[in-house]
Amino acid sequence: MRLAFIVAVAFGLGVTTVANADEVALDPITGLKMAEDWELVRNNCTACHSAKLITQQRGSEAQWLGMIRWMQKKQNLWPFDPDTEGRIIGYLAENYPPQADRRRAAIPPDLQPPNPFAPATKTNTNKGEPDAGTSR
Numbered sequence: 001m002r003l004a005f006i007v008a009v010a011f012g013l014g015v016t017t018v019a020n021a022d023e024v025a026l027d028p029i030t031g032l033k034m035a036e037d038w039e040l041v042r043n044n045c046t047a048c049h050s051a052k053l054i055t056q057q058r059g060s061e062a063q064w065l066g067m068i069r070w071m072q073k074k075q076n077l078w079p080f081d082p083d084t085e086g087r088i089i090g091y092l093a094e095n096y097p098p099q100a101d102r103r104r105a106a107i108p109p110d111l112q113p114p115n116p117f118a119p120a121t122k123t124n125t126n127k128g129e130p131d132a133g134t135s136r
């Protein structure tokens, strides 16, 4: 009974990871996109830290290379031969490319509670009342 449940859940997860044909399936262990050369990245990039550090990051080829050079200089990351490095950079820039804006937009002042610690400014004349459309 319990086994049947576990099997059902396992299959359920399996189906959801490959549900959309356009989307690349994720490795259930690292969360890396299982696109070409992903094992090269898993083998070289998850020894010191979680793959989450990679999957939450975005960058162009130059930006990814910059991060790798920084780790090689400061964090004891080993050197790569040019072919391996090129394939790792290619995978990263292809699957985790730059994105214009990954942060949520700032919350407009009129949707925030009054800030009693805000420095007094010319426009901040309200005394604990919600911002009534002062110029900002």
Ligand code: HEC
Residues within 6 Å of the ligand: 041, 044, 045, 046, 047, 048, 049, 053, 054, 057, 067, 068, 071, 075, 076, 077, 078, 088, 092
């Ligand atoms: C020898 C150890 C080591 C290996 C192997 C390694 N890293 Fe790192 N990496 C680090 C350390 C240490 C940090 C800093 C961790 C922290 O800030 O907590 C880091 C940070 C990062 C960050 C975060 C950078 C930022 O700006 O926040 C990314 C992205 C990253 N590594 C990607 C990779 C990739 C891609 C590879 C494979 C090419 C890799 N790492 C292999 C040691 C390593």
